[in-house]
Amino acid sequence: MMKPSRAFAILTDGLWTSNVTLAQMLALCPLMAVTGSATNGLGMGLATTVCLVATNVVISLVRGLITPQVRIPAFILVIAGIVTVADLAINAWGHELYKVLGLFIPLIVTNCVILGRAEAFASRNGPAASALDGLGMGLGFTFALTLIGCIREILGSGTLFANASLMLGPAFAGLETVVIPEYKGFLLMILPPGGFLVLAFVLVAKRQIDGLLARRRGVAAATARS
Amino acid sequence: MASHRTAPWFQGVLLGGFCLVCSAVLAVAYRFSAPDIERRLKEDMEVSLGQVVPAKYRGNDMVADTVSIDGAEGPTTVYRARKDGQVTAVAYRVVGKGYGGDIVIVMGVDRSGEILGVRVVQHSETPGLGDKVDVRKTRWVDAFKGLSLANTAAAKWAVKKDGGRFDQFSGATITPRAVVKAVKDGLALFSSHRARMLDEAKDALPGPAPAPSSTSGKKTVS
Numbered sequence: 001m002m003k004p005s006r007a008f009a010i011l012t013d014g015l016w017t018s019n020v021t022l023a024q025m026l027a028l029c030p031l032m033a034v035t036g037s038a039t040n041g042l043g044m045g046l047a048t049t050v051c052l053v054a055t056n057v058v059i060s061l062v063r064g065l066i067t068p069q070v071r072i073p074a075f076i077l078v079i080a081g082i083v084t085v086a087d088l089a090i091n092a093w094g095h096e097l098y099k100v101l102g103l104f105i106p107l108i109v110t111n112c113v114i115l116g117r118a119e120a121f122a123s124r125n126g127p128a129a130s131a132l133d134g135l136g137m138g139l140g141f142t143f144a145l146t147l148i149g150c151i152r153e154i155l156g157s158g159t160l161f162a163n164a165s166l167m168l169g170p171a172f173a174g175l176e177t178v179v180i181p182e183y184k185g186f187l188l189m190i191l192p193p194g195g196f197l198v199l200a201f202v203l204v205a206k207r208q209i210d211g212l213l214a215r216r217r218g219v220a221a222a223t224a225r226s
Numbered sequence: 227m228a229s230h231r232t233a234p235w236f237q238g239v240l241l242g243g244f245c246l247v248c249s250a251v252l253a254v255a256y257r258f259s260a261p262d263i264e265r266r267l268k269e270d271m272e273v274s275l276g277q278v279v280p281a282k283y284r285g286n287d288m289v290a291d292t293v294s295i296d297g298a299e300g301p302t303t304v305y306r307a308r309k310d311g312q313v314t315a316v317a318y319r320v321v322g323k324g325y326g327g328d329i330v331i332v333m334g335v336d337r338s339g340e341i342l343g344v345r346v347v348q349h350s351e352t353p354g355l356g357d358k359v360d361v362r363k364t365r366w367v368d369a370f371k372g373l374s375l376a377n378t379a380a381a382k383w384a385v386k387k388d389g390g391r392f393d394q395f396s397g398a399t400i401t402p403r404a405v406v407k408a409v410k411d412g413l414a415l416f417s418s419h420r421a422r423m424l425d426e427a428k429d430a431l432p433g434p435a436p437a438p439s440s441t442s443g444k445k446t447v448s
Binding site for chain 1: 231232236237240241244245248251252255256258259263266270351352355397408
């Protein structure tokens with residue numbers, strides 16, 4: 001069994017400390033492509049999370065079988081298989097989501113985060129820890145995508161979570177809000193350059209918060225010593 | 227002892243085994259999802275057909291009543307709306323070359339060659355500029371309604387900048403130009419394959435239905 005402290009460490013690592021985009025700066029291609037609106041970011045993040053958990057578990061289960069020489073092609077094979085199954089499933093049973101994300105779901109295969117976690121974590125840890133790592137990393141990615149999507153959507157279109165009910169089901173209709181009525185739109189924010197700009201500001205914010213936390217911890221350690 | 231694990235043949239067998247398992251999983255997943263995916267695509271098609279061919283023209287399942295036409299750009303599937311056996315309107319896809327790639331358009335045309343409706347169903351034009359051809363953004367595509375090659379001169383099938391009758395968008399001329407051209411080509415396709423599209427090749431009887439009395443009779447029955 002896993003110690004709760006270890007599980008907590010794995011989760012916070014994925015959600016914040018080694019956040020896929022905000023700390024590791026990976027998976028920027030899907031980030032730029034889908035974060036024009038918060039809903040798209042959320043949908044892509046959740047789809048990636050599901051794929052990430054599944055690939056991590058499968059690779060962790062077969063890690064004893066795979067030899068170091070062929071591990072990369074074998075990982076790619078497993079990832080491609082799982083993502084294709086997810087692609088078919090979303091097309092069949094989540095068609096509204098598929099119409100928005102259709103182009104990007106097959107691209108999850110090439111998302112370096114998935115291969116990265118397979119190589120760095122799942123091939124060295126048990127299935128439970130790997131599932132947790134996939135969940136943490138996936139949710140961290142979802143958090144980053146949704147945050148950047150929110151900022152870009154508010155600045156670019158003046159709305160928040162527009163079309164959420166169309167994509168995620170009628171239960172999410174309450175999320176749809178018009179933040180700035182009669183807004184003319186700010187095209188730059190919807191286009192990829194806006195993604196880079198917003199990402200830069202979010203990165204600065206994360207560094208600031210991390211610096212603040214480290215300083216507070218330093219002060220606490222100093223007072224404990226004296 | 228795992229000495230064979232470093233042997234080259236083992237790597238091949240291992241990868242081969244992985245391929246086999248993955249293919250099997252994919253085959254099963256495909257078999258399970260294929261009917262649902264097909265149904266979703268059919269629903270999508272029905273929705274876009276419903277937007278370009280008003281309900282009063284339709285007495286049948288348009289998605290099931292198709293004919294393939296060999297145009298200049300390859301085969302086009304034509305969906306036919308019928309009332310009492312006679313084709314009242316047709317709908318088909320045309321593709322325009324836009325600024326950001328192909329613009330897929332569905333257009334509905336009635337028997338006389340007049341446009342009933344035009345919808346852009348798929349495009350990757352610049353958001354905020356070229357995407358005004360999308361009916362969810364503006365009603366620009368309504369400008370096509372009621373036009374035909376007969377009632378609009380060939381020179382007028384262009385954006386205003388080129389001397390035509392259609393509005394262009396500031397900052398985006400390529401997109402509306404592409405849509406106008408695609409729709410015009412679509413009408414040309416209709417006029418050159420009219421008989422086949424309207425399913426009249428056999429009896430070769432243009433004009434109104436030969437037996438209007440039977441038409442009204444059927445209506446009272448249903």
